Amino acid sequence: MSERLNVINLVVGAPGHGKTTKILELLKRYPRKILIYDINKEKAYSDFPLIELKDIRFHSHGIARVFTPDTRALVDAIDKHYYNGLVVFEDATKYLPSGVANVFSWRSIFTNYRHRNRDYIFTFHSLNRIPPFVYEMSNYITLFKTKEQFDGSLKKVPNFSVVQTAYNKVQKAKDKFYNVTVSTGA
Amino acid sequence: MEFKEIDLAEELAKETASVEPEITAETIADPFFDPGAPEGGPDPISSSESSTTPDVSAKVTVSFLEGLSLLLLPRFLKNKMITPTQSEIIDKIEVLGGEQLIDDVAVEEQMTALKARDRFREAVRGIPFSEEEKAMLEDPLKRIFEKHSMSVSPEFALIMAVAVIFSGRIAPAFIK
Numbered sequence: 001m002s003e004r005l006n007v008i009n010l011v012v013g014a015p016g017h018g019k020t021t022k023i024l025e026l027l028k029r030y031p032r033k034i035l036i037y038d039i040n041k042e043k044a045y046s047d048f049p050l051i052e053l054k055d056i057r058f059h060s061h062g063i064a065r066v067f068t069p070d071t072r073a074l075v076d077a078i079d080k081h082y083y084n085g086l087v088v089f090e091d092a093t094k095y096l097p098s099g100v101a102n103v104f105s106w107r108s109i110f111t112n113y114r115h116r117n118r119d120y121i122f123t124f125h126s127l128n129r130i131p132p133f134v135y136e137m138s139n140y141i142t143l144f145k146t147k148e149q150f151d152g153s154l155k156k157v158p159n160f161s162v163v164q165t166a167y168n169k170v171q172k173a174k175d176k177f178y179n180v181t182v183s184t185g186a
Numbered sequence: 187m188e189f190k191e192i193d194l195a196e197e198l199a200k201e202t203a204s205v206e207p208e209i210t211a212e213t214i215a216d217p218f219f220d221p222g223a224p225e226g227g228p229d230p231i232s233s234s235e236s237s238t239t240p241d242v243s244a245k246v247t248v249s250f251l252e253g254l255s256l257l258l259l260p261r262f263l264k265n266k267m268i269t270p271t272q273s274e275i276i277d278k279i280e281v282l283g284g285e286q287l288i289d290d291v292a293v294e295e296q297m298t299a300l301k302a303r304d305r306f307r308e309a310v311r312g313i314p315f316s317e318e319e320k321a322m323l324e325d326p327l328k329r330i331f332e333k334h335s336m337s338v339s340p341e342f343a344l345i346m347a348v349a350v351i352f353s354g355r356i357a358p359a360f361i362k
Contacts, residue, residue: 004200029199117205181192
């Protein structure tokens with residue numbers, strides 16, 4: 001199987017439209033270890049073992065969850081100790097600062113990920129809630145139905161026309177769980 | 187750019203190039219860092235010093251429940267199975283050695299009181315959990331602890347063990 005570069009994926013959709021189900025499907029085929037920042041303690045992830053922050057460095061295989069209200073400490077732990085795997089940041093709107101590029105620990109997460117062989121998945125409830133810096137750094141966006149108007153105010157999105165086409169296709173689909181993944185061109 | 191749908195699962199299933207953890211002054215000072223060791227280390231659950239295993243947590247919890255039963259149930263059973271009058275009669279009989287009946291109470295009444303006492307003693311003997319009953323409680327409890335990633339801390343396990351040990355010893359003081 002050919003090698004690829006590490007990627008940052010945004011999964012966007014209103015609650016109840018299948019984001020977590022989609023992520024679980026992605027996790028099944030991912031070849032390396034996975035860490036889920038389970039901020040909402042989702043029932044769908046409850047079968048995966050819960051580890052403490054200090055044990056992130058020991059997580060070597062399989063899927064593990066971590067929960068902490070101290071996002072800063074989590075990001076530091078991931079940046080220093082997490083190599084060769086995927087990190088899922090569930091419901092990133094709750095803790096991702098709007099000025100994320102100016103927060104050193106987060107900026108480091110976004111700039112060092114390929115040096116550490118990390119992939120990321122960030123989930124959001126709407127396109128409008130995603131900080132511009134995160135858009136700039138992302139590679140793919142998976143769109144589910146959202147409850148917003150996708151208009152000119154969202155032109156911060158890279159490849160705006162492509163994302164808009166995907167957005168329209170998803171919004172028109174009859175299937176509640178319909179989703180499309182497109183490249184944001186980063 | 188042309189609209190093209192991506193199969194993200196297919197994309198993420200591809201391998202990436204491994205990297206070695208970076209050795210810095212901080213990692214060298216880190217007591218847990220061993221640059222010669224393969225990535226990974228102690229099982230993340232067992233490396234935690236703040237919790238007992240689900241199996242131990244279940245056993246400790248069941249023992250604690252048994253201790254609570256031994257402490258509370260005898261008094262409850264006595265209140266329900268022996269009336270205050272019967273209790274007085276039993277006390278009078280037992281002061282005299284428990285072998286002979288007393289004079290100032292009808293024989294039938296005394297026999298009824300003694301039968302109630304015997305049924306009470308039988309009930310108290312049945313309070314401690316049998317091994318089968320413990321297993322019936324421990325198995326599902328262990329699965330619950332595992333499912334919800336819960337556990338009993340070593341400190342709390344010690345408190346419960348102390349409570350269990352002493353509850354059996356002080357329980358008689360609660361039965362008047």
